[in-house]
Amino acid sequence: xxxxxxxxxxxxxxxxxxxxxxxxxxxxxxxxxxxxxxxxxxxxxxxxxxxxxxxxxxxxxxxxxxxxxxxxxxxxxxxxxxxxxxxxxxxxxxxxxxxxxxxxxxxxxxxx
Amino acid sequence: xxxxxxxxxxxxxxxxxxxxxxxxxxxxxxxxxxxxxxxxxxxxxxxxxxxxxxxxxxxxxxxxxxxxxxxxxxxxxxxxxxxxxxxxxxxxxxxxxxxxxxxxxxxxxxxxxx
Numbered sequence: 060x061x062x063x064x065x066x067x068x069x070x071x072x073x074x075x076x077x078x079x080x081x082x083x084x085x086x087x088x089x090x091x092x093x094x095x096x097x098x099x100x101x102x103x104x105x106x107x108x109x110x111x112x113x114x115x116x117x118x119x120x121x122x123x124x125x126x127x128x129x130x131x132x133x134x135x136x137x138x139x140x141x142x143x144x145x146x147x148x149x150x151x152x153x154x155x156x157x158x159x160x161x162x163x164x165x166x167x168x169x170x171x
Numbered sequence: 172x173x174x175x176x177x178x179x180x181x182x183x184x185x186x187x188x189x190x191x192x193x194x195x196x197x198x199x200x201x202x203x204x205x206x207x208x209x210x211x212x213x214x215x216x217x218x219x220x221x222x223x224x225x226x227x228x229x230x231x232x233x234x235x236x237x238x239x240x241x242x243x244x245x246x247x248x249x250x251x252x253x254x255x256x257x258x259x260x261x262x263x264x265x266x267x268x269x270x271x272x273x274x275x276x277x278x279x280x281x282x283x284x285x
Contacts, residue, residue, distance in 0.1 A: 063213075090271070092273050092274075094273070100278070100279075101261060101276045101277060101278045101279050102214075102261065102276045103276075104273035104274075104275070107271060107272070107273050109271055147213060147214070149214075157202050157204075157219065157221060157265065157267075158216065158219065158229075159214075159216075159274065161213035161214040161215075162213055163211075163212060163213040164211075164212070164213050166211075
């Protein structure tokens with residue numbers, strides 16, 4: 060069974076600090092997605108990582124993928140309050156190019 | 172602007188009642204999905220459809236039904252057999268011509284029991 064585990068599930072941090080969210084998955088997959096969800100809202104795509112060693116950056120967020128370790132990281136640099144949200148990673152199901160298996164999400168609270 | 176429209180935004184279900192959640196997209200996407208999200212949880216797949224008139228069960232299909240009569244529409248019915256329907260329901264779509272694109276989501280429907 061394909062499992063996707065995120066940690067931590069909850070993170071409270073101060074503005075200006077750096078931190079990393081981890082996403083581990085249990086089967087081979089070359090495609091991993093990061094999404095953001097604000098409270099009560101839908102999901103917004105952040106990054107699509109398509110191959111081993113892929114690194115994407117947008118503002119203070121940087122995502123990377125190591126398919127050999129089955130690990131993706133989402134790094135936050137010099138956090139600001141606006142980055143407070145829940146972050147999900149999702150891995151493509153091996154049997155179907157269209158299905159995603161989702162992590163439980165990391166709720167990030169950034170305090171001023 | 173292209174996008175996915177889910178309606179209603181809030182829905183209340185009485186005991187023994189079936190309710191239908193609407194999902195319409197004008198992105199010309201081929202594949203559509205229904206997810207359920209419980210508070211503090213990730214997304215779980217209910218049903219998905221890759222082409223018109225065809226759909227497959229996801230991990231938690233029991234108590235739900237769908238149809239895909241048109242490319243742009245993928246309604247979800249929550250039947251009375253679903254004993255715990257209270258959740259946030261999200262519809263998503265993706266084009267099959269470029270599967271490396273992320274799934275695009277609607278704004279969701281929040282369903283509660285009266």
